[in-house]
Amino acid sequence: MKENDPIPTLAPTWGADVFPLLSWFKQERLERANVMVVGCGALGNEVLKNLALFGVGHLVVVDFDTIEPSNLTRSILFSQADAEARRPKATVTAKRIREINPSIQVLPLECDICHDIGLGLLRQMDVVVGCVDNRWARYYLNRLCMRVGVPWVDGGIDGLEGTARVFMPGKNCYACNLGPEALKDMSYRLSCSASIQRNEQANRVPTTPVIASIIGAVEAQEAIKLLHPDELASGELTSLCGKMFYYEGQHLAARIAGFTGYDEECPVHEQWEPIEKADLTTDSPIGEALDNLAGQLGCNDVEIILRDHCFVDYLTIRKDDREVTVMLPDYAIAQFLEEEPTLRHLPFHAFYQHEIKAIDSHFPYRDLTLSQIGIPPWSILHVRTENGNRYVELADERNYSTFLFQSRQV
Numbered sequence: 001m002k003e004n005d006p007i008p009t010l011a012p013t014w015g016a017d018v019f020p021l022l023s024w025f026k027q028e029r030l031e032r033a034n035v036m037v038v039g040c041g042a043l044g045n046e047v048l049k050n051l052a053l054f055g056v057g058h059l060v061v062v063d064f065d066t067i068e069p070s071n072l073t074r075s076i077l078f079s080q081a082d083a084e085a086r087r088p089k090a091t092v093t094a095k096r097i098r099e100i101n102p103s104i105q106v107l108p109l110e111c112d113i114c115h116d117i118g119l120g121l122l123r124q125m126d127v128v129v130g131c132v133d134n135r136w137a138r139y140y141l142n143r144l145c146m147r148v149g150v151p152w153v154d155g156g157i158d159g160l161e162g163t164a165r166v167f168m169p170g171k172n173c174y175a176c177n178l179g180p181e182a183l184k185d186m187s188y189r190l191s192c193s194a195s196i197q198r199n200e201q202a203n204r205v206p207t208t209p210v211i212a213s214i215i216g217a218v219e220a221q222e223a224i225k226l227l228h229p230d231e232l233a234s235g236e237l238t239s240l241c242g243k244m245f246y247y248e249g250q251h252l253a254a255r256i257a258g259f260t261g262y263d264e265e266c267p268v269h270e271q272w273e274p275i276e277k278a279d280l281t282t283d284s285p286i287g288e289a290l291d292n293l294a295g296q297l298g299c300n301d302v303e304i305i306l307r308d309h310c311f312v313d314y315l316t317i318r319k320d321d322r323e324v325t326v327m328l329p330d331y332a333i334a335q336f337l338e339e340e341p342t343l344r345h346l347p348f349h350a351f352y353q354h355e356i357k358a359i360d361s362h363f364p365y366r367d368l369t370l371s372q373i374g375i376p377p378w379s380i381l382h383v384r385t386e387n388g389n390r391y392v393e394l395a396d397e398r399n400y401s402t403f404l405f406q407s408r409q410v
């Protein structure tokens, strides 16, 4: 560039010269949107690339995994250097989509959707896009979205086949469409004694870049539609809600099937409302949290109900002829054992002494913090009182709110 050349600037609004040619397209709506994408594998790469190109203003990117060489054949946002350095998928993805569209904000979270994401963050989303590869993660994501009334898009790929679906709280539900065997398996996993088996590993499937492109594109398109509720209501756009898009590439077939199961008795549909705010963070000690909640809610006795995990205490084991006492959330047990090779030979039931699902005034470790019993930042606590259930949101200790567009009531 010559010295006197004008410095190139970005267009004042991303895509303003193109997208408004679509009759239904609302640029401002996309710029203000908060969208969470769960999973940064082959599908997540494609979804995020498309959402960034469309100019979705605020993207939260969730993945706990690191990049491996095998990811490179179908992940446009990852490089050889990322794989060699085993860089975190969420962070690398965030960096690359910011390079694609510098006008958007991206928040990477190196987290597991099953126990690291507070509902307070999830409820700020307009749409969640699931790019996960196993039934357990879908079941979980569905349950979390139901609690806070956020629609979500699901995609799945296998070889040259793929499916995409849309779930809207109050209209349809992933769990209601599972068969009896799958539901039985889920409820077995939800029981505490089976917690160790919750981390379902997806079967290795021959994923291809073309099916990731096709299904990822459909997921992104459905997410964009969900950001246009008026146009969906008027019929100018039609959502995949209640249907399943199926694509098969080997013989080239595509179809849309009904996917409408909705059982009014399904326990997953429970919506947490109204949501109250408390001046507590995950650094608050249990004793202080219980006193604060009792005062704020005007109740004598409050119990914090652990809905998605157990706190395991007195996990007493013998190591080198010494007694070791461990206290931790049940989902951390597998990792704990992984890091203690001398314990691997012991059966899991040898570790449990107590599993605690309700934290009340009898809880013996009042100095432990909410974080230490497994509650993630910006959670919504399910608090049981003598007057019924209350739902209390923790303070924004990570300053997530500075990143998000505050389009929803907080």
Ligand SMILES: [Zn+2]
Pocket: 173, 174, 175, 176, 177, 262, 263, 266, 267, 268, 269
């Ligand atoms: Zn259901």
